Amino acid sequence: MVTEPPVGHPEAIIRPDAAGQAFVVERLAPRPELAEFVDYYWLVRWFASAPHRQQVVPQPRIQLAAEDGRLLVHGVSREPFFRTLHGPGHVLGATFHPGGFRPLLRRSVGGISGTVRPASELFVHDDVPAARRILAGGDSAELVATLEEYLVGVGPEPDAVGRGVTELVARAERRVEITRAETLATDAGMSLRSLQRLFTQYVGVGPKWVIQRFRILDAAAAAHTGAVTDWAGLAGELGFSDQAHLIRAFTQVVGTPPASYQRSIGRGPARRG
Incomplete structure (x- = not known):
């Protein structure tokens, strides 16, 4: 049976036509044991000869992204989100279900709303090795496998x-x-x-x-x-x-x-x- 890739929420990408000229987004489904927590993974690859400033409408979902040498947890933010892309690059992230991150954090997620924090500040697991492997590049399956290895190590329990x-x-x-x-x-x-x-x-x-x-x-x-x-x-x-x-x-x-x-x-x- 062929499984369709996740659709995600493309309406959150502001000015999608211009965005499509600057980067491509691939969305991938999580493995079954993480599907209760992770909605989908998103892999953005870009090659921008000139800086491209992209806006994305924040959603009521926590994100975990490999960027700037770390796995960064983005709490739900009420503020507009902008990111400037330049040159070649990529970022891999996990979009959690609205109720899917607390089983990893094991406390109220309200305490991280509006913040961006390295994962190792919230979990006992060091995020740097996984982030380095992801940012070093590779095919989509390899990158997602590295991120999933980290998430499995955190040990979320059904909730x-x-x-x-x-x-x-x-x-x-x-x-x-x-x-x-x-x-x-x-x-x-x-x-x-x-x-x-x-x-x-x-x-x-x-x-x-x-x-x-x-x-x-x-x-x-x-x-x-x-x-x-x-x-x-x-x-x-x-x-x-x-x-x-x-x-x-x-x-x-x-x-x-x-x-x-x-x-x-x-x-x-x-x-x-």
């Missing part, structure tokens, strides 16, 4: 609560009608306060932020289609009080209003007059 959190976040992602944390709490059969505590422990941010971030990614995906978009109508569908609310939220994350962003990437109707 039923973590699996439940991952499913709750997936529910908020795929069900556009969930626009409020209260709705997700009711859907989960718990109080809003309990849901907030659960998300802090396992995701690192609150459910309100998670839901709105998915709705922003929905708006970015709409912009990337190039189809004529009724932004006022889409704002209502995504749970924003009005178009102005969507514009403010989108601009805060992406840096420009959605209609302007769509035009800037050459996928929207030209401005007349």
Whole structure:
């Protein structure tokens, strides 16, 4: 049986056409014993003759990436993420399920939100040897095997609560009608306060932020289609009080209003007059 590679969340890559000229992304599935924790691996390879500054919309997922000679743990961040690529290079990372990192950390992930820390500061295992082997290069399977060897060594244990959190976040992602944390709490059969505590422990941010971030990614995906978009109508569908609310939220994350962003990437109707 042929297994399709993971899709990931390409809508999080800002200005994807320009990005595609600067680097390529390969996404790979984890081995079965790590699949409860790791959603997918991503391998970015680039050769940029001139510096390319790339923006990526942060998601409610912790990342572990081999870069700058270390395995760096990126906690969930509310701030925009930029990276400048120049010359040849590569980076390999693991995107964890929303509830998948706490079984490795064995404490609340809220304490690492908004931070970037070497893995050996969080685990007893030295991350430098694995990072050096990965950054030395090789084929995709070899690089992923090295990262997985490190993760297996950390020894994550199955966590039923973590699996439940991952499913709750997936529910908020795929069900556009969930626009409020209260709705997700009711859907989960718990109080809003309990849901907030659960998300802090396992995701690192609150459910309100998670839901709105998915709705922003929905708006970015709409912009990337190039189809004529009724932004006022889409704002209502995504749970924003009005178009102005969507514009403010989108601009805060992406840096420009959605209609302007769509035009800037050459996928929207030209401005007349």
